[in-house]
Amino acid sequence: MKIRMENVSMKFGDFYAAKDINISISKGEYLTILGPSGCGKTTLIKMISGILRPTEGCIFVDGEDVTDTHLEDRDTGYVFQNIALFPNMTVSDNVGYSPRVRDMTKDETASVSEEYLKLVKMLDRAGAIPKELSGGEQQKVAIARALASGSKLLMLDEPLSALDARVRVELRYDMRRLVKKLGITVLHVTHDQEEAMSVSDRIILMRAGRIVEIGTPLDMYRNPGSIFAAYFIGETNLLECTVSGKTKTGKTVVRLRGGQMVRAAKSVLTEGDAAVISVRPENVYAAKEGLKAEVTEVVFMGTYRRVRTVAETNDYLEYNISSDDEIPKIGDKVHLVFNKKATMVFPRPEKGLKEAIELE
Amino acid sequence: MSLLKKINEMSDSRRSRKAWFGAVCVVFLTLIIIPSIFVVFRLFTDWSSVDGVIADGATMGVIKGALFNSFSIAFIVTVIDVIVGIPMAWLLVRKHFQGKRYLDTLMDMPLAFPTAVLGISVVMFWGAPEGIDIPGLGLNLSPYAMLILLHTIFTYPYMVRSLSAILEQIEPNYETAAMTLSASRFTAVRTITLPLFRAGLVTGFILCFARSLSETGGTYIALKMMGVQSTFFTGPTFINDAKSLLGPDSAMGPMILISVLMIVLAIALLVAARLMMVRLKIPTSRVWPQFGRRLSRGTVPKIKDALSIAFLLVIVLIPSFYIFAFLTQPVAAVDYGALLSSIGLSFLVAGAAVVFDIVFGIPMALYIARNRRTVLGKMLDEAVNVPLIIPTTALGFSLALFWGMFYSGDSTAVFTAMVILGHISFTYPLVVRNIIGAVEEADASYEEVAMTLGAKPFQAFSKVLVPIIKSSIIAGAILSFTRSLGETGATTSISGAVKTVPVYIMDLVNKDSYAEAAMCSIILIVICFILIFAVRMIINRGERHA
Numbered sequence: 033m034k035i036r037m038e039n040v041s042m043k044f045g046d047f048y049a050a051k052d053i054n055i056s057i058s059k060g061e062y063l064t065i066l067g068p069s070g071c072g073k074t075t076l077i078k079m080i081s082g083i084l085r086p087t088e089g090c091i092f093v094d095g096e097d098v099t100d101t102h103l104e105d106r107d108t109g110y111v112f113q114n115i116a117l118f119p120n121m122t123v124s125d126n127v128g129y130s131p132r133v134r135d136m137t138k139d140e141t142a143s144v145s146e147e148y149l150k151l152v153k154m155l156d157r158a159g160a161i162p163k164e165l166s167g168g169e170q171q172k173v174a175i176a177r178a179l180a181s182g183s184k185l186l187m188l189d190e191p192l193s194a195l196d197a198r199v200r201v202e203l204r205y206d207m208r209r210l211v212k213k214l215g216i217t218v219l220h221v222t223h224d225q226e227e228a229m230s231v232s233d234r235i236i237l238m239r240a241g242r243i244v245e246i247g248t249p250l251d252m253y254r255n256p257g258s259i260f261a262a263y264f265i266g267e268t269n270l271l272e273c274t275v276s277g278k279t280k281t282g283k284t285v286v287r288l289r290g291g292q293m294v295r296a297a298k299s300v301l302t303e304g305d306a307a308v309i310s311v312r313p314e315n316v317y318a319a320k321e322g323l324k325a326e327v328t329e330v331v332f333m334g335t336y337r338r339v340r341t342v343a344e345t346n347d348y349l350e351y352n353i354s355s356d357d358e359i360p361k362i363g364d365k366v367h368l369v370f371n372k373k374a375t376m377v378f379p380r381p382e383k384g385l386k387e388a389i390e391l392e
Numbered sequence: 393m394s395l396l397k398k399i400n401e402m403s404d405s406r407r408s409r410k411a412w413f414g415a416v417c418v419v420f421l422t423l424i425i426i427p428s429i430f431v432v433f434r435l436f437t438d439w440s441s442v443d444g445v446i447a448d449g450a451t452m453g454v455i456k457g458a459l460f461n462s463f464s465i466a467f468i469v470t471v472i473d474v475i476v477g478i479p480m481a482w483l484l485v486r487k488h489f490q491g492k493r494y495l496d497t498l499m500d501m502p503l504a505f506p507t508a509v510l511g512i513s514v515v516m517f518w519g520a521p522e523g524i525d526i527p528g529l530g531l532n533l534s535p536y537a538m539l540i541l542l543h544t545i546f547t548y549p550y551m552v553r554s555l556s557a558i559l560e561q562i563e564p565n566y567e568t569a570a571m572t573l574s575a576s577r578f579t580a581v582r583t584i585t586l587p588l589f590r591a592g593l594v595t596g597f598i599l600c601f602a603r604s605l606s607e608t609g610g611t612y613i614a615l616k617m618m619g620v621q622s623t624f625f626t627g628p629t630f631i632n633d634a635k636s637l638l639g640p641d642s643a644m645g646p647m648i649l650i651s652v653l654m655i656v657l658a659i660a661l662l663v664a665a666r667l668m669m670v671r672l673k674i675p676t677s678r679v680w681p682q683f684g685r686r687l688s689r690g691t692v693p694k695i696k697d698a699l700s701i702a703f704l705l706v707i708v709l710i711p712s713f714y715i716f717a718f719l720t721q722p723v724a725a726v727d728y729g730a731l732l733s734s735i736g737l738s739f740l741v742a743g744a745a746v747v748f749d750i751v752f753g754i755p756m757a758l759y760i761a762r763n764r765r766t767v768l769g770k771m772l773d774e775a776v777n778v779p780l781i782i783p784t785t786a787l788g789f790s791l792a793l794f795w796g797m798f799y800s801g802d803s804t805a806v807f808t809a810m811v812i813l814g815h816i817s818f819t820y821p822l823v824v825r826n827i828i829g830a831v832e833e834a835d836a837s838y839e840e841v842a843m844t845l846g847a848k849p850f851q852a853f854s855k856v857l858v859p860i861i862k863s864s865i866i867a868g869a870i871l872s873f874t875r876s877l878g879e880t881g882a883t884t885s886i887s888g889a890v891k892t893v894p895v896y897i898m899d900l901v902n903k904d905s906y907a908e909a910a911m912c913s914i915i916l917i918v919i920c921f922i923l924i925f926a927v928r929m930i931i932n933r934g935e936r937h938a
Contacts, residue, residue: 083568103571104685110572116565120587130573133583133679181573 033094033185033217034059035080040089042075049075051241053089057217059184062208064220064228066264067238068391073221074113076238077187080219082106093185109178109186109216113193115170117162123173124149124158130181148176151210168199175207179214186211188220192227204231225265229253237261259378262310263389269316271347272385275305275377284377290345292323296375306380313338315371316351318360322369325349327360341366403850416755420775424817428779431651431790441645451638455650458625461536462783463657465626466604469543473551473600474593479700481555486564487697498704499552502545502712503871504920506878508894509913511610512617512901513715514542521617524906526717535615535624542614543607545708547600554599557829558592559585576684577693583679594669598662602781605658606818608632609880609894613901627654628785628881651786658781715910715917724907731912734896735919741808741883741892742876745815746869749823754865757827758853762836773828780821785881788814792886807887814882819872826868830861866931870924877920 040053050072057063065073078084080091082103090099098106117126125132128145136144149155152172162170171191178186191207192200208231211218222228228235229249237244237252237260245257249265256262263270273286276293284299286307296309318339325341336352339360343349349368353359360366381388402408435442445451484496502510515521518541520530533541562585570580608628615621615629622637627650634643686692718724756772763769779787791814799806834857842852858865880894891899893916900909 081572083572102689103568104574104576104688106572107574108572110569112565112569114563114565116563116569118566118570118584120584129570129575129583133570133573133575133579133681133684135679135681177573 034092035185035217035219036092036095037080038090038092040079040086040091042072042079042084043087048241050079050086053243055236055243055246057219060212060215060217062211062218062220062231062233063236064222064232064234065236065238066222066225066228067244068264069223071238072241073223073238074189075241076236077110077189077219077221080185081108081110081187083110107181107183107185109181109183111171111174111178111186111188111191113190115162115167115174115194117170117174117177119162121161122158123154123160123162123165126162126173127176127180129177144180148180149173151179152176152206166199167195168203171195171203172206175210179210179216184214184216186216186218188218190221190223192222193224200227207231229265235265237264239264254374256310256376259308259310259381259385259388262376262378266312267350268310268312269347269349270385270389271309271311271343271345271349272380273307273309275299275301275303275307277303283372286377288323288345289347290343292345294323294370294375295372296370296377297373299377301377301379308378308380308385309370309375310378311370311375313350313352315374316349316368317371318351318353318366319369320367322367323349325366325368327362327364327366329362330359339366341368343368400848400850403853404848409849413755413759416752416759417772419752420756420772420820423813424779424820425775427791427794427813428782428787428817429655429790430794431648431786432655434648434790434793435652438644438648442649443645445645445649451646454625454630455646455653458627458630458650459653459657461539461625462605462627462654465536465539465543466601468540469547469604470551470597470600472540472544473547474597476700476703477548477551477555477596479696480552480704481559483697483700484552485556485559495701495704498709499549502708503549504874504924505546505712505917506880506894506897506913507546507607507610508613508878508880508897508901509610509715509917510545510712511542511613512897512906512910512913513713514538514545514610514711515614515617516717517711517714519618521906522619523904524617525721528714535618535620538614538618539611539626541707541711542610543604545712546607546610547603548704548708550599550603551596554596555589555592558589558595562588574681575679576681577688579679579681579684579688582684590669594665598665598777598781601661602658602783605654605781606784606881608785608882608884609878609898612880613898616901617906628783631785631789632881632884647789651789654783654786655790658783659778662777662781715913718907718910718914721907724905724911726908726911726915730891730896731893731915734891734893735916737808737891738877738893741812741815741890742873744812745819745876746823746872748812748816749820749872750865750869753820753823753868754827757824758831760824761828761831776821776824778821779817780825782818783881784814784818784879785885787817788882788885791817791882802889804889807890811883811886811890811892814886815876815879818879818882819876822872822875823865823868826864826871827861830864831857834860863931866927870927874920874924 035057037053037055040050041048042050053076065076067073075084079086082101086099090097092098118129121129124145127148128141131141131144146155149158152175154169154172154176157165157169162173165173192204195203204227220231232249234246234248235252236246239260245252245261252261252265256265259270262268271288273288275284276287277285279285279295282298284296284301286294286296286309288294294309301307323343323345325343327339327341329340331338331340336355337359339351339353341349351368484492515538516524516526516528518529518531518533518538520528566584567577567580570584571577575583606628611626612621612629612632615624621629621633630650631647634647638646756776760769760773760776791810795810838856838860839852842856843849847855878894880898883890883892883895897909897912900912
């Protein structure tokens with residue numbers, strides 16, 4: 033199913049939980065809505081599913097205006113953050129709930145329930161009550177229950193946040209495979225950027241009730257449109273600087289706070305503009321010469337080590353080294369250089385860098 | 393300070409904690425449970441007097457009639473409460489609207505009215521009793537119907553409160569989830585929320601049933617004002633009046649018999665209700681989608697809400713407050729000395745009972761809440777309910793027989809002490825129940841953290857747990873206090889010499905001094921409201937400073 037939201041806002045009292053939302057989602061797309069807590073992610077899917085009625089704007093599903101359609105007639109599957117399996121029913125009754133309340137016969141209900149339990153590989157637990165299941169199993173049943181309504185539109189509200197790390201990772205790929213097979217359009221709310229990057233076709237990045245950016249995970253990671261996107265998706269070093277000119281090939285040359293010159297990617301900024309450069313730790317390397325920095329901490333991360341430093345400009349800078357490399361000692365002096373293609377330049381925000389990356 | 397230090401030190405030892413809990417159990421058994429059901433033993437030791445009653449067809453007929461009235465009225469009233477209580481609980485918990493706070497406060501008002509006062513007020517409103525100049529609706533109701541109207545008033549808040557408490561614990565997400573699966577609101581409630589509701593329904597059922605079964609003062613006054621007090625009986629009014637009807641000696645047999653019957657039936661009912669809770673299934677397999685949708689939208693829910701509020705106003709609130717119509721009359725002469733001394737006595741009894749309830753109730757509640765799985769914990773949990781469901785008049789009678797074995801004088805002070813013990817019996821469960829609920833919700837790890845930081849067990853209890861459960865302790869205390877203040881049956885059946893305020897008002901009604909009784913009632917209500925208001929103010933201020 034296709035979804036379109038036009039100028040949608042949701043106001044609680046004087047507070048906008050969501051403001052001026054304009055998106056269109058194509059059939060079968062897997063979208064994640066990413067953002068810090070309280071940014072309006074859940075409000076967005078609650079409006080699409082009909083749990084909340086937007087105070088302004090319209091929502092279209094397959095071209096039809098459903099803004100005023102009642103929740104129970106929306107035909108939108110919804111998986112709740114706290115799972116909310118009905119505790120007074122068995123697993124198969126939970127999954128068969130939707131067919132049952134649509135007045136299907138007992139046999140039809142049973143066969144629908146069986147079909148979807150099979151899909152999530154939970155048929156062997158059909159007779160259990162929700163309390164007896166593990167968190168991951170409960171979540172699978174909740175997904176089966178939502179799908180059994182036959183809906184081609186599924187909302188997932190942080191469905192994995194309560195699960196163990198290992199189960200979480202396995203389940204998210206299972207989920208994607210399943211909905212792709214069924215051709216279902218999915219909106220998946222999460223605050224976990226790794227989860228968002230690994231499962232989505234596109235990511236909607238939100239902050240304080242507004243959409244900051246929409247794009248594919250790769251685009252958002254490599255070419256974020258804002259400091260907030262660069263900071264929230266993946267990890268990055270942010271350094272305040274001033275544009276001092278351009279090279280012949282169009283690259284930007286900036287002057288850091290200590291006066292050091294650094295080359296960065298192309299940008300529209302011109303000489304004298306206040307700027308911020310963003311460079312991810314994997315694009316910073318130790319070299320024979322470059323920006324001087326002092327090592328403050330080395331952290332083992334599994335496949336690599338993260339080295340934390342304070343640069344001579346007083347900026348914090350982090351970079352990665354291979355686990356096999358020689359480990360620098362705390363207090364060691366190192367020289368750092370940046371991959372200039374991957375060093376992005378943004379205009380310095382008027383209200384300061386801190387405000388631009390604040391989560392709440 | 394040194395005493396406190398001593399308690400702290402002592403609380404560190406497992407043995408002294410056990411000894412204290414043992415003492416609490418002994419107090420509970422000897423002062424509350426055994427005296428409450430002592431009359432059952434008397435049935436066997438005094439079988440000869442009871443035997444005569446069973447043979448006496450006329451008296452037996454009256455007893456059977458009284459029992460039938462008591463239990464059938466309690467049942468009908470409770471069913472009414474369930475039907476109107478569910479939508480009202482919904483309104484209070486799930487809906488957000490302006491003035492909800494006021495509705496919430498109004499709900500508890502009838503609890504602050506002594507039932508004796510409600511008796512006068514309700515008969516005045518619906519009927520046109522002789523001797524009262526204020527016009528009522530003038531309906532010519534049967535005593536049975538009048539008692540149903542009366543009992544609905546003071547049981548209704550209990551039902552709404554117990555249902556709201558459960559509803560608050562049920563995830564609203566369940567209903568939303570059901571609706572995303574195409575269930576209408578009506579279907580969602582019927583198939584998901586109501587089945588989860590069973591426990592609250594049974595608690596409310598037991599509370600209301602027991603309350604109605606126990607009520608004496610208001611019932612008697614209503615019957616008296618309708619002029620049928622010596623022809624129409626409920627169990628408690630029969631016990632209350634038996635001595636004057638049959639003479640002190642020949643009354644003993646019938647009183648023992650009816651008390652035992654009421655106690656046994658009430659306990660059997662509690663057990664049956666418990667079993668029902670496990671068995672009861674609300675049928676949910678069939679669903680009527682169109683019908684459900686029609687009930688969930690448009691005017692039907694609005695009519696339902698309007699009816700709930702209308703019921704509260706017309707059946708509960710207006711009849712309760714109707715007694716204030718006496719303020720339009722020339723002020724009746726009131727014997728202020730007698731009134732104030734009876735109010736003082738009532739406050740003394742209620743205050744003493746509440747202090748006892750708190751001191752001995754908290755350890756009991758703590759033990760039950762934290763040892764739910766043990767045999768002793770389960771047994772105590774059930775035992776605490778017993779005095780709650782025994783009709784208070786039977787309980788008072790039983791208590792008087794028990795303590796009568798040790799004391800046969802006629803000192804009012806001793807009788808007053810007995811009355812306090814009686815009031816402790818039926819208020820103790822209210823305090824304990826309230827605190828159990830709060831303790832179960834308070835995470836035990838708070839106290840554990842306090843103890844890892846070096847607090848002694850008593851310090852962890854008094855500095856950490858008590859502040860957390862404080863509001864429940866106070867709620868339980870207020871509930872017990874008002875319940876004690878309004879009690880008539882237990883007081884009169886322990887001793888006719890102890891004139892607490894409801895007894896005083898009942899005496900005035902018996903003398904046909906309606907205007908004076910009403911004036912005394914108004915003064916009493918005003919004092920109660922000021923008191924409750926003051927307590928709330930003090931609590932609120934205390935919380936702001938803390």
